[in-house]
Amino acid sequence: MSTVLFRDISIIYGTYPAGIEFLRGWEANSLPSLVNHSILTEDGIITAFIPEKEIVVHQDWEVVSLKNKTVIPGFTECHTHAVFAGDRSDEFLMKLRGATYEEIAERGGGIVSTMKKVRDASEEDLLALLLPRIQTFIEQGVTTLEIKSGYGLNTQDELKMLRTIKRASKLVPVDIIPTFLGAHTLPPEHREDRNKYIDKICNEMLPSVADEQLARFCDGFLEKSTFQPDEIERIFETAAKYDLSLRLHTDQFHSIGGLELGLKMNCRSVDHLEVISQEQTKLFKDSPTAAVLLPGVSYFLNYNYAPARDLIDSDAIIALATDYNPGSSHIDNIFLIMSLAAVKMKLSINEIMNSYSINSAYVCGVSSRTGSLTTGKQADFAVIENENLNQIVYNTGKNPVVITVKKGEIIYQQNYSL
Numbered sequence: 001m002s003t004v005l006f007r008d009i010s011i012i013y014g015t016y017p018a019g020i021e022f023l024r025g026w027e028a029n030s031l032p033s034l035v036n037h038s039i040l041t042e043d044g045i046i047t048a049f050i051p052e053k054e055i056v057v058h059q060d061w062e063v064v065s066l067k068n069k070t071v072i073p074g075f076t077e078c079h080t081h082a083v084f085a086g087d088r089s090d091e092f093l094m095k096l097r098g099a100t101y102e103e104i105a106e107r108g109g110g111i112v113s114t115m116k117k118v119r120d121a122s123e124e125d126l127l128a129l130l131l132p133r134i135q136t137f138i139e140q141g142v143t144t145l146e147i148k149s150g151y152g153l154n155t156q157d158e159l160k161m162l163r164t165i166k167r168a169s170k171l172v173p174v175d176i177i178p179t180f181l182g183a184h185t186l187p188p189e190h191r192e193d194r195n196k197y198i199d200k201i202c203n204e205m206l207p208s209v210a211d212e213q214l215a216r217f218c219d220g221f222l223e224k225s226t227f228q229p230d231e232i233e234r235i236f237e238t239a240a241k242y243d244l245s246l247r248l249h250t251d252q253f254h255s256i257g258g259l260e261l262g263l264k265m266n267c268r269s270v271d272h273l274e275v276i277s278q279e280q281t282k283l284f285k286d287s288p289t290a291a292v293l294l295p296g297v298s299y300f301l302n303y304n305y306a307p308a309r310d311l312i313d314s315d316a317i318i319a320l321a322t323d324y325n326p327g328s329s330h331i332d333n334i335f336l337i338m339s340l341a342a343v344k345m346k347l348s349i350n351e352i353m354n355s356y357s358i359n360s361a362y363v364c365g366v367s368s369r370t371g372s373l374t375t376g377k378q379a380d381f382a383v384i385e386n387e388n389l390n391q392i393v394y395n396t397g398k399n400p401v402v403i404t405v406k407k408g409e410i411i412y413q414q415n416y417s418l
C-alpha cells in the first residue's frame with residue numbers, strides 16, 4: 001500500500017462531506033474549506049484530513065510539502081470536441097465581418113469543413129493532435145476530461161474518432177469520458193435522405209460503439225439546421241437500449257423543444273441554452289438534468305449568454321465548460337471561461353468553482369469518486385498560488401496551477417513552483 005501525506009497547505013477548498021454528488025441552485029454559492037490541514041492518501045484515495053499540529057509521520061509514508069499553497073478539487077472539464085484536425089480561422093474572420101455561424105454552415109463550412117479534415121486524417125494523426133491538447137488541460141488542474149466524437153459523421157470515421165479517444169485515455173494520467181456524437185450534423189451525402197443517416201446511427205454506429213465499449217454517453221445537436229426533436233428522440237431511445245447515458249446540445253440558436261425533450265428523456269445534461277426564456281429555466285426545478293453553460297461560445301460567436309442567474313434561482317444544477325472546438329469556441333483556457341462566467345453570467349466565485357468541479361463531475365457521472373475533497377474519494381486536486389479564489393477571475397485567463405495531482409500522484413508540476 002502506498003501512503004502519501006500532502007502537508008503544509010494553507011487552505012483546502014471543496015471539502016464536502018461524503019454523499020454530496022451535486023449542488024443545486026443557491027447551494028452552489030458556498031464552498032467549505034479547511035485551514036492548516038494536511039491530506040493523507042492511500043493508494044490514490046483520500047483517507048483523512050489531519051490538523052497540521054497533530055501530524056505524526058509514519059516511517060513508510062511519502063511526505064510532500066505543498067509550501068503553504070492552496071488546494072482545490074481537480075477540475076472536471078465536461079464538454080469538449082478536442083479531437084479535430086485543421087482549423088477554421090478563415091470562418092472566424094468571416095464571422096468578424098458579419099456572417100453568422102449558421103450562415104457559414106449553410107455555405108458548406110462549419111462542422112462539415114472539420115468533418116472533411118477528420119475523414120482525411122488517420123487515427124495516428126488524430127492521436128498526435130489530441131495528446132498535447134489533453135496536456136494543456138492537465139496543466140490547468142483538470143483531472144477528468146470529457147471528449148466527444150462528431151466530426152466523422154459516418155460509421156468508419158466516428159469509430160476512428162472514438163478509438164483515438166480510447167487510445168489516448170490509456171496514455172494519459174487523467175480520466176477521459178468518451179461521448180458518441182454521431183448526431184452532430186447531417187453529413188453532405190445524406191442531405192436528401194435524412195432518415196438513412198439516422199438509421200445508420202441507430203443500426204450501425206450505436207451497436208458498434210456499444211460492442212467496442214467506445215463511449216459512456218450519447219450526445220446530439222438539436223437545432224433548426226441539424227436534428228429535430230423526433231429524430232433525436234429516436235436516436236436516444238436506441239442509445240439508451242445500449243446503456244449509454246444521454247446528453248444534448250440544445251437551445252443554442254432556437255428553442256424548438258430540445259430542452260423539453262432533454263428533460264423528458266432524463267438526459268444527464270442539456271448543454272448551451274443560450275436562447276432559453278426565464279419561463280423555461282423553471283423546468284429545471286427538481287430535475288436531475290444539469291444545465292451545462294458554455295460562455296466561451298457566446299464570447300467567440302459574440303451573442304447571448306445563457307441565463308445563469310435565472311437557472312440558479314430555479315434551483316438548477318449548473319456546470320461550466322469550454323466546449324473546446326474549432327468552430328464555435330476555439331478556447332482551451334478554463335480560467336478564461338471562469339472569468340466570462342463571472343463578468344457575463346454574474347456567477348460568484350464559489351458557484352464557478354462548484355460548476356467546474358462537483359457539478360461538472362456529476363455531468364460526467366463520476367461525482368461519487370471525484371469533484372470534491374472528501375474522505376473516500378480519489379485524491380484528485382490542483383495546487384494553486386492564490387489563497388483568495390476571487391483572484392482567479394480577476395487575473396483574467398491566467399493559469400494559477402502549480403501542481404496537478406490525480407489519484408494521489410503528481411502528474412504535472414510547474415518547473416519553478418516548489
Ligand code: NIG
Pocket residue numbers: 081110111114221249252297323325326327328329
Ligand atoms: O458545441 N453546437 C454544435 N457543436 C459545437 C460546435 C462544433 C463546431 O462548430 O465544430 C458546439 O458549439
Ligand code: FE
Pocket residue numbers: 079080081249323325
Ligand atoms: Fe459542443
